[in-house]
Amino acid sequence: MVDAGSLGADEATFVAVVRSGDPARFALLTERHRRELQVHCYRMLANYEDARDMTQETFLRAWNKRESFEGRAALRTWLYRIATNVCLDFLGKRDDRAPVASGLSEPGSEVLYLQPFPDRMLPEDPQESVVARETIELAFIVAVQYLPPRQRAVFILRDVLGWPASQAADVLEVTVASVTSALQRARVTVRGRLPGRRLDWRSPAAHVLSDGERGVVRAYMDAHERNDLDGLRSLLREELRFAMLPELGTVVVSAGDAVDGWVSGGLFQRGRDDWRCVATVVNRMPAAVLYLRAPGGLEYRLFAVAVLHIVGGRIAELTGFDAAGKPWLGLPAAL
Template sequence: MTDSRPHGTDAFLAAVRSGDSARFALITERHRRELQVHCYRMLANFEDAQDLTQETFLRAWNKRESFKGQAALRTWLYRIATNACLDFLEKRNDRTPVPAGLPDSGSDEVLYLQPYPDRMLPEDPQESVVARETIELAFIVAVQHLPPRQRAVFVLRDVLGWPASKAADALELTVASVTSALQRARTTMREQLPDRRLDWRSPATHELSSDERGVVKSYIDAHERNDLDGLASLLRDDLRFAMLPEAGTSVSTAKDAVDGWVSGGLFQRGYDDWRGITTTVNRMPAAALYLRTPDDPTYRLFAISVLHIVDGKIAELTGFDAGGKPWLGIPPALPSDEVPESRG
């Protein structure tokens, strides 16, 4: 009789039956990066995604006897991860996407949003399930506007490409419920991403274009020259800008952004001394900005600017406080005599 079980199932079942925790961990560890990306799409926060991936492995070990080998191990782990995220989201009622007092404009800030380091993405492109569009910040933010269960249905169906029956089984829903939830989710995503390609499962380039690299270089050069006019010239008039995790920083025009930088003293001639390095996060062009003050000989990591570039202009600029994020893999400081050209 032919064994129809997925490849690798026998080794995993042997580890389950023997109670070999080390072997169990070795086999499941192969899926860590893709599961972490899955949790990030659900939660929009890198540190939470790390925690929930670990929770997935703990739940998998505790539920190991429930794995019978009919489905692929990967499918089983995704099911556990999805439900772990849903349990977490039920408790995250104090971290709503729309800050109190701000209008629901369809592009509101997600204050718990964190950038995702490219170096932590899956290495095998066949297993990465990370088309560039599905890890970009705008996509991640748009997904957060979906109710948790709709979010799970949308990610399983339209991002991972699961059939309705498989998603329904994972979420303990009917196929009709999954189909209805997906239709509502797609409507919301079209509203949130009106100008973006919506076929998220088709191939997409992972490399930055020369145009994108040129804009990042000009963006860094403008900072290093304290050239506010030069920086303003890189921005589209309808720029979307936010500096997270500060509430209420989202603006909708380039002029608003520049006015805010001026009033906030971002460029103070004779005081601000900037350096920057080119990097990528969320498979998007980014600049890591370092600031040196008159009483400090070292350039300290100040912020990370993640850019969405359209036709040579910055259409979206999301700034993140860079402190306390060693997982980004970006140097926390630069000596004044050592400024690398790029990273990532």
């Protein structure tokens, strides 16, 4: 350990806590970084539940490695180093955390393990780079999953968090040249996976929903609760990109075919036509939480989360997440 007097205030306090061996004080000092570390793990893993688990693993590993903190980097950087390597270790042990072939007629793949990230769990400071809307939206998170794990880490550290190449190289224990090369390849891949979307994710970005987006969500929920199929059709762009995770098969369909497909699948038919909806925000995107009451039931039970990408006042992409029968994202199980 270094002399605490030569460190910054946070680092000096951390060194003193480490020397004291007090786990409660250690937790108090590191806990304030939990939310941004959880977002970092989420970008690496695209799965909210995994991100929570790996964030907790980060704190456990930090406690076990506390004596290794030398003060050469800020406490926050040290924690990011641990979180990044926790995620890389996780990915190295799992063969189900990569995009898989879609099975559709056209070439493509799916990120079946994708989960939304509730905005209430984002860091509270809206100026933090870690919460920029363009770098937390589902399309961006999915695009990053096409990068190999270490390339993914380089891209997130450099282009999302804005770290210098030397700092990213230190975290990953590679050369600056390796970081620069990996970043160049990563940028090409991510740009290729975000056609027609904003590509400059490093410039200032919006953090809040527009009034128009909120209005579309209200109209979508109202149409759902009234089983108003014409109303639903009118809210969808003529070409809708639709997925219902974790099922395989993102499709691009017309508005009419989308609604007809939902009906043929049993929605809005007797027994699946008594809805209540709650507006929420996930990944800085508008979303509707759908609750369904079974015939004779006393409660509306959590059914799905519909995340909406709205363009020009209509829904261009609808990503549904099956939430039936499980506690999820801190949402109430019933209404």
